[in-house]
Amino acid sequence: xxxxxxxxxxxLLGENPVLKLMIGLxxxxxxxxxxxxxxxxxxxxxxxLTCSSLVISLMRNFVPNxxxxxxxxxxxxxxxxxVDLVMKAYLPPLSKAMGIFIPLIVVxxxxxxxxxxxxxxxxxxxxxxxxxxxGVGYTLVITAIGVVRELFGYGEFLSHPVFPESFQGxxxxxxPPGAFLxxxxxxxxxxxxxxxxxx
Amino acid sequence: xxxxxxxxxxxxxVCGVAALALSFVYVVTRERIASEARKELDEALALVFPxxxxxxxxxxxxLGPIPESKELQFLEAYEAIKGGKRQGIxxxxxxxxxxxxxxxxxxxxxxxxxxxGIRVLEHQETPGLGSNVAAExxxxxxxxxxxTSPFTIGEDVQAVSGATISSRAxxxxxxxxxxxxxxxxx
Numbered sequence: 001x002x003x004x005x006x007x008x009x010x011x012l013l014g015e016n017p018v019l020k021l022m023i024g025l026x027x028x029x030x031x032x033x034x035x036x037x038x039x040x041x042x043x044x045x046x047x048x049l050t051c052s053s054l055v056i057s058l059m060r061n062f063v064p065n066x067x068x069x070x071x072x073x074x075x076x077x078x079x080x081x082x083v084d085l086v087m088k089a090y091l092p093p094l095s096k097a098m099g100i101f102i103p104l105i106v107v108x109x110x111x112x113x114x115x116x117x118x119x120x121x122x123x124x125x126x127x128x129x130x131x132x133x134x135g136v137g138y139t140l141v142i143t144a145i146g147v148v149r150e151l152f153g154y155g156e157f158l159s160h161p162v163f164p165e166s167f168q169g170x171x172x173x174x175x176p177p178g179a180f181l182x183x184x185x186x187x188x189x190x191x192x193x194x195x196x197x198x199x
Numbered sequence: 200x201x202x203x204x205x206x207x208x209x210x211x212x213v214c215g216v217a218a219l220a221l222s223f224v225y226v227v228t229r230e231r232i233a234s235e236a237r238k239e240l241d242e243a244l245a246l247v248f249p250x251x252x253x254x255x256x257x258x259x260x261x262l263g264p265i266p267e268s269k270e271l272q273f274l275e276a277y278e279a280i281k282g283g284k285r286q287g288i289x290x291x292x293x294x295x296x297x298x299x300x301x302x303x304x305x306x307x308x309x310x311x312x313x314x315x316g317i318r319v320l321e322h323q324e325t326p327g328l329g330s331n332v333a334a335e336x337x338x339x340x341x342x343x344x345x346x347t348s349p350f351t352i353g354e355d356v357q358a359v360s361g362a363t364i365s366s367r368a369x370x371x372x373x374x375x376x377x378x379x380x381x382x383x384x385x
Binding site: 033059062063064066067070071074075077078081082085086088089090092153169171174175 | 202205206209210213214217220221224225228231232235239325326327328
């Protein structure tokens with residue numbers, strides 16, 4: 001059980017996929033304009049990542065080394081398509097807001113990287129711990145970016161106005177540069193505080 | 200040889216299971232996705248033609264020769280019916296804007312010869328600039344306009360500031376639809 005927490009925490013801070021490994025940034029830049037989109041995207045990534053890590057870990061002794069990548073892709077794309085269809089059916093507005101980025105989870109390198117580097121070598125329990133940690137780590141960062149972008153870009157939080165009517169949104173926050181700047185600031189803060197903690 | 204077979208077998212089994220799982224999810228969600236899409240279309244149609252009681256899809260060719268151009272494609276057409284009589288026509292067009300096609304639904308009252316409503320269904324314009332062409336202040340300029348208006352930015356339509364190309368795309372779509380339907384007026 002201690003091992004489980006160890007792998008889970010790894011994804012939150014030490015190897016946070018966005019701030020430390022810096023993978024899967026494309027969806028972070030594109031989707032993080034509004035907090036509800038971030039949460040939706042986060043849930044979708046957690047689901048796909050956890051399910052595919054579990055399945056890949058269970059199959060790890062059966063999968064021949066030569067075709068492991070195609071098999072991983074089939075597994076990941078199956079779960080992604082399931083998420084896409086279920087969202088279209090039950091959460092159409094969210095599915096519309098995220099558009100192409102749900103199908104693109106297939107090529108999100110977080111999932112492929114964790115399948116290749118972790119899930120295919122470790123027992124299922126640890127694979128799930130790692131996937132949950134990475135997924136939650138991704139969701140936390142993308143939501144932290146989304147809160148700031150929505151607040152300063154639209155003057156709203158979860159689509160509720162926060163500032164008085166006269167507020168003029170910051171265009172840079174709505175456009176991708178805002179996400180780049182915020183990711184940079186967050187990376188700096190994380191590295192700084194990790195270094196301080198070590199001292 | 201056995202190695203090749205084993206590899207092929209592994210891939211086949213994985214793909215087979217994946218296909219099964221996907222078919223299952225597809226069958227379960229198919230109805231719902233179709234009904235959500237229909238609901239969305241019905242809501243949009245009711246917004247651009249508030250007087251219409253129901254809408255039936257019609258063949259675009261019945262509206263006359265469809266002008267073909269790279270910047271503007273006619274996609275679908277619907278008849279708006281009220282009290283069993285045709286009151287107007289709603290046309291779905293895609294007009295090329297700044298970031299890609301802007302898909303619009305334009306409602307036309309064929310009795311009065313005016314635009315009854317216009318709605319942006321999809322667009323990829325710059326958020327905060329071009330995306331404003333999908334908002335009320337810009338679109339409401341077209342409401343009630345007669346089909347004979349010029350639909351030209353700077354003449355009878357005010358562009359969204361900083362988004363001339365997007366504004367022009369919407370105005371062009373309206374102009375072409377009006378031109379096509381002018382003949383439909385009874």
